[in-house]
Amino acid sequence: MYVLNRFLHALLAWFSIGVFVILIADVVLGVGSRYLLGSQIRWTEELATFLLVWLVFCGAAIAYYDKAHLGINLLMTQLHPSARKITRLVSLLLVLVFTVTVMVWGGIQLTMERYGSGQMMSTLGIHKAWQYLAIPFNGCFIVLFNIGMLIETYKMTDADTELETNAISTEGNTDV
Template structure:
């Protein structure tokens, strides 16, 4: 089994590269859409649909990256005033909440949404692909966040035997 540190770094590296590609594709798509609308006066319908697709995938996979490196939005005004033991408990509760939410909503709900859209045969009108592909990012991102949250829960539990703050 791969050491957590190496796995984490490899996952972040792959996700960073994927997000960079998605972002570049999004920028090119939007620029092409603006050019064809403003200059050629004939914007292809697929540019808007592709931009939505790429933006949703970029946002969710970017959220995975943010959580992986503890860069997600957080309000620590109250937690920072707690003693170190209470901070470790708050951190553990936070990671458990993320674990539960990502597993129940993103993974379970995302799989259900993906399967139902696949079975319904719904298509994205301009891109002419199954709409299920649009929703696949939910269980994908949810699985990655669940995996990371599980690791953070384990590290938080181990920190109770250590002194100082846990991360």
């Protein structure tokens, strides 16, 4: 699972880089056309919004894999290592339930609803459903990353949990 998640993380990172490069080119084109031609090319703003939505959700999945989301570790550092493991497993299970129900299942429902409604992006001429597809698409990545973290945490010993907690508590310490 670890190798699969590393591959998916790298794939998602490269996809995000591609989306970001296209977003930069689109914004430069939009701003340039506004100043050089006197009016902005119409589709550049809608494309920028579309790409930004995808970039945000891809970034959320990448940050989840990297354990870079905001967290408060004060309670975790005070617990016994076995209690830390249980707490981490419970929090991972809660994230898994939320991601499966809200992002994956709810995102699929939302995407299908938008597709069924025939709602189109006015200047791009594509279904609005493509924009909403970013939610379940990246939700699936988070689910896979979460399952890997669950397996990793379940296999941890108390010593591993202690080492991880010490690493977390000293992260960002700038003692002089």
